[in-house]
Amino acid sequence: MSFDLNFIGILIGAIMASSVPLILAASGELITERSGVLNLGVEGMMIIGAISGFALMVITDNLFFAVLGSMISGLIISIIFGVLTQSLLTNHVATGLALTIFGIGMSAMIGKNFVGIPGKEFPLLFVNLKENIPFLGPIIFGHSVILYFAFLLPFLTNYFLRKTKIGLIIRAVGDSPTSASNQGINVTLVRYSCILYGGAMCGLAGAYLSLIYTPQWIENMTGGRGWIALALVVFATWSPIKVLIGALIFGGITILQLHMQAVGLRIPVQLLSALPYIMTIIVLVVISRDSRKIKLNTPTSLGQIFYKEK
Amino acid sequence: MIKIEKRNDVSPSIYFLTPILAIFLTLFGGGIIFYVLGFNPLEALKFFFITPISDLYGFSELLVKATPLCLIAIGLSFCFKSNNWNIGAEGQLIFGGIVGGGVALLFYGHDGFYVLPIIILSGAIGGMIFAMIPAVLKTYLNTNEILVSLMLVYVAKLLLDYLVVGPWSNPEGFNFPETRQFSESARIPVLFDGLRIHAGIFITLITVFLSWLILYKTYLGFQIKVSGLSLKTAKYAGYKGKTMIIIVFMISGACAGLAGVGEITGPIGQLHRNISPDYGFTAIIVAFLGRLNPVGIIFASLIVALTYLGAETAQIFLQVPKYTGQVFQGMILFFLLGSDYLLFFKIKFLGLKKNEL
Numbered sequence: 001m002s003f004d005l006n007f008i009g010i011l012i013g014a015i016m017a018s019s020v021p022l023i024l025a026a027s028g029e030l031i032t033e034r035s036g037v038l039n040l041g042v043e044g045m046m047i048i049g050a051i052s053g054f055a056l057m058v059i060t061d062n063l064f065f066a067v068l069g070s071m072i073s074g075l076i077i078s079i080i081f082g083v084l085t086q087s088l089l090t091n092h093v094a095t096g097l098a099l100t101i102f103g104i105g106m107s108a109m110i111g112k113n114f115v116g117i118p119g120k121e122f123p124l125l126f127v128n129l130k131e132n133i134p135f136l137g138p139i140i141f142g143h144s145v146i147l148y149f150a151f152l153l154p155f156l157t158n159y160f161l162r163k164t165k166i167g168l169i170i171r172a173v174g175d176s177p178t179s180a181s182n183q184g185i186n187v188t189l190v191r192y193s194c195i196l197y198g199g200a201m202c203g204l205a206g207a208y209l210s211l212i213y214t215p216q217w218i219e220n221m222t223g224g225r226g227w228i229a230l231a232l233v234v235f236a237t238w239s240p241i242k243v244l245i246g247a248l249i250f251g252g253i254t255i256l257q258l259h260m261q262a263v264g265l266r267i268p269v270q271l272l273s274a275l276p277y278i279m280t281i282i283v284l285v286v287i288s289r290d291s292r293k294i295k296l297n298t299p300t301s302l303g304q305i306f307y308k309e310k
Numbered sequence: 311m312i313k314i315e316k317r318n319d320v321s322p323s324i325y326f327l328t329p330i331l332a333i334f335l336t337l338f339g340g341g342i343i344f345y346v347l348g349f350n351p352l353e354a355l356k357f358f359f360i361t362p363i364s365d366l367y368g369f370s371e372l373l374v375k376a377t378p379l380c381l382i383a384i385g386l387s388f389c390f391k392s393n394n395w396n397i398g399a400e401g402q403l404i405f406g407g408i409v410g411g412g413v414a415l416l417f418y419g420h421d422g423f424y425v426l427p428i429i430i431l432s433g434a435i436g437g438m439i440f441a442m443i444p445a446v447l448k449t450y451l452n453t454n455e456i457l458v459s460l461m462l463v464y465v466a467k468l469l470l471d472y473l474v475v476g477p478w479s480n481p482e483g484f485n486f487p488e489t490r491q492f493s494e495s496a497r498i499p500v501l502f503d504g505l506r507i508h509a510g511i512f513i514t515l516i517t518v519f520l521s522w523l524i525l526y527k528t529y530l531g532f533q534i535k536v537s538g539l540s541l542k543t544a545k546y547a548g549y550k551g552k553t554m555i556i557i558v559f560m561i562s563g564a565c566a567g568l569a570g571v572g573e574i575t576g577p578i579g580q581l582h583r584n585i586s587p588d589y590g591f592t593a594i595i596v597a598f599l600g601r602l603n604p605v606g607i608i609f610a611s612l613i614v615a616l617t618y619l620g621a622e623t624a625q626i627f628l629q630v631p632k633y634t635g636q637v638f639q640g641m642i643l644f645f646l647l648g649s650d651y652l653l654f655f656k657i658k659f660l661g662l663k664k665n666e667l
Contacts, residue, residue: 040456044640080644089654090647093395093456097594098647102640108633109347219633224464231457270472277461281447288453 009135011255017143017213019251020150021046021205021222025229026236026243027153028201033233034161035194036174038303040096041081043226044103045199049074049206051107054217055114063122067146067207074203075196077103082195085305086188092303100226108219119215144212146204157240170194174299177306187306202226224277231280235287237297246283253279315656324653326606329599332646333613339641349628357627358620358638368619370505374577375618378403378569378586380611381514382593384521385565387602388558391525392534393541396559398444398459399566400590401466402437406567407574408470409436411581414496414574415478415489425495430513430571437567438560440466445559449552455559463590474581488582498576510572517565522604524561534558566590587618588636595643614639 025042032039053070057063081099084090122144124130130142161167172180173190181187209225210217228250236242257272288294340358341351362368382399389396410433417425443462447453471487480490498508525531533554537544544551573585596614600607621635 084644084648088648088651090650094594094598094643095647097397097591098640098643100640101591101595101636102644105633105636105638105640108631109343109637112629112631219631227457227460231461234454234457268472268476270468270475274465274468277464280461281453281458284457285447285451285453289451291452294452 005135006138009138011259013138013142015248015251015255016139016151017147017251018254019247020147021208021213021225022229022232022247022250023150023153023244024146024205024208025202025226026232026247027150027157027240028198028205029229030157030233030236030238030240030243031161031170031201032194032198033302034174034238034299035170035191036177036299036301036304036306037085037191037195038092038096039078039081039085039099039195039198040093040230041078041099041103042096042198042202042229043222043224044100045074045077045202046103046206046209046222046226046229047107047220048077048103049203050210050221051111051114051206051217052203053207054119054210055110057120057211058114058117061120063120063211066211067204070203070207070211071200072203074206075200077106078195078199078202081199082192086191086195089305089307091305104220111217111219114217115219117217119211122212122215144208146208146212150208151244154240154244157243161240171299174301177301177304181306181308187308191306202229205229228276228280231284234294235280235283237287237294238299239297249283250276250279313657317654317656320653326601328649328652329601329606329610329646331649331652332599332642335645335649336638336641339645340638343637347630354624354628357624358634359616361627362616362619362623367505370502370507371619372612372615373507373511375615376611377508377511377514377576378573378589379593379596379615380608381517381569381572382562382566382590383596383600383607383611384514384517384604385562386593386597387600387604387607388521388525388534388561390538390597391602392537392554392558394445394448394555394558395456396441396444396459396562397456397594398441398461398463398590399562399593400586400588401459401463402440402563402566403570403573403586403590404463404466404470405440405570406433406437406563407570407581407585408466408473409433409567410571411489411492411574412473412478414492417496418490418493420493421495423495425493426498426575429496429575430568433571433574434564434567437570438564441559441563441566442556445556449555470581470585471583474583478581480580489580491580492575496575497579498572506577508572508576510576513568513572517568518604518608521561525604530554530557566593569593587632592618592636592639595639599642599646614642617642 025046029039029042049070052073053066056069057066081095084095085092124142124144126141130137161171169185169190173185173187177187206222209221232243232246235246253276257275260272261269337355341355344354345351363372386396386399410429413429413432440462444455444458447458448455474487474489478489480488498510500506500508533549537549537554569589574581578585592614596607596610600610617635617638621632624630624634625632
């Protein structure tokens, strides 16, 4: 294999594309967790987003409705989680698991009639620039609008959490719901909003998979990406910019693994496929070793039930 | 007017009645989903919950499915009671199956009464070791056990895939991704001719009894329950938290490993890619539905096993995907968790008072 700058550019572009669902889902979950809610239903919300996006694309033949619909579906299914954990005060971990199991089952039920239907071509921006500029072209240009949004999102999230009043309120609610409540903040309302936002982002992440990344519907097509997104939030110690970096690393491992398989290295395919999961564990161990650093950034009330005596 | 009041104490009758309420709500919700999908809801529910167990064979199948579910859920109850979130039982099941299957292949062609006990024991140890990874990482390196145990499920699945495609595949198997059929001496015997129900059910029942003994009659059981109720109290009482975390993970891993080896030496008889239809995940629901109580878990495992059978029947008669079972499983857990609200709060229906109008 000769050294080819353009090839490396294409490789980087591919890594970026494969990190998009992780960035979207993890950024959404980050906001949810910052408000003190641990939603383990990311995988379930993503897969619901994936099937609703694809189904709406087939039915309406309109990609805008498909993308919008996937976000709304993710949002709707996250309402279940919101009602249970916020209004009925259920355990976050168990409810999130139920959401994932339910979502996977529901998506397969809805998706039964959509298996084997070819996807539609999603418009890519600046395609001619991609082909004409070597190296940088395939990195910067020729992507879908969702990819550009995903790469902006961590910066927007960072600004939102640090510089805006609502961001401050969310962090306050996550760190000390009791004090926030005493300040007159409606903790339940804030947490509901953050859950719904997380749901919408997970839905969008799913739609990216079924509309752009591998444009078709396959049962269980998220394949554990939702869980990796959850791990990414811990990896990033709840900082949006680090979510971006983490997602690129995981996207990199995925693409590298595919290329190693294609080149035909004498390593079992299964070992390569297991790499992202093994890496997640290793990274989690490295990050978590320093418990002080973790505690510094973890929303203090994460996963705890808040009940205000009326 | 409706008034909501906090209860001061939880009444035991409500504690065990809410799961039944949850099951009825699930049937209702399932009926609505079937109706939306264009089926006659009553007929669909009949295919789902009555047809599968209307004959002896169906009833035996119910017990075949409940056997691993109950076993895994019993193990998980130790973790959940002490606030340890082992959600990777599926991986521990698969790894137990791999280790047990490996030993079974090692003994291929051997006869002798000792073969099967060795295989079963090695399966339990396999599951136990696999569960110790998240436990040790949690206790000594402060790593989140939810994510680690879950990631290991994927690793175990891929390892199994590698083994049955590669080194362990049947030499006379025309490259099918499966191992040889184990010899007769490595198989758990069936209880009745023509039915698949096997002696593994006794392993489950013995485990249920032992876990009841441990949880309710030993100091360890007491420590587990106290740590689950309040970590601070447990620390104050001087319990060795780290040892306990590792022990509960070992128990639950061993149970999942037993379930795995029970499947491959029981109904399956070999290793292949799909040795478990997500029993490890579904058992989480069983554990909650059974209120983390050994006897409750027996009943819960039968009910959840029925969703598996129902999904298979519905797949044949209604052409819905087999994942429909998961919709029901998810709903059961939703409704169960939601109805727990009744445990802690009283809802009073008061007449309208004049001054409120």
